[in-house]
Amino acid sequence: MSRHSGINDSFENLVGFEHRRVFEDRDSIIPPDNFTGVWEVLWPNGVICSRTCFLKGAEHGPFLCLWHNGNLAQVGMHLNGKSLGVWTDYREDGSKMLEGVYGSKGREGVWLWFGPDGEVKEEIHYRGGKKIQSTIIDSLD
Numbered sequence: 442m443s444r445h446s447g448i449n450d451s452f453e454n455l456v457g458f459e460h461r462r463v464f465e466d467r468d469s470i471i472p473p474d475n476f477t478g479v480w481e482v483l484w485p486n487g488v489i490c491s492r493t494c495f496l497k498g499a500e501h502g503p504f505l506c507l508w509h510n511g512n513l514a515q516v517g518m519h520l521n522g523k524s525l526g527v528w529t530d531y532r533e534d535g536s537k538m539l540e541g542v543y544g545s546k547g548r549e550g551v552w553l554w555f556g557p558d559g560e561v562k563e564e565i566h567y568r569g570g571k572k573i574q575s576t577i578i579d580s581l582d
Contacts, residue, residue, distance in 0.1 A: 474498050484509045508533045546570045
């Protein structure tokens, strides 16, 4: 079982979706117009760099980005080309760095920045995609 099996399951259960893998280079990281399926870009070492679902050319469904070492870099969801729901970013060592929710107008609610120690370092409040307040809890050092 892979270390990201729960995330991978959301891709593998997409019935009727074409799966394409490409190696990272400037000409192949963007799928063809109106592509429907799962588009994977690989690091030169063969590790998945990104895995994105598309529906008629728009990002639609789960999104996954990995560091070259296989650790998660970012996880989220797209709906009709827009980010939606919980998005989480990770550092190369696998520790959580940022987490928050995208609504229909962009970032919503409280977004949390985490230090390498896992402690919340900053809270940023959004409404309708606009930053309305930021509270530094602890320095990021």
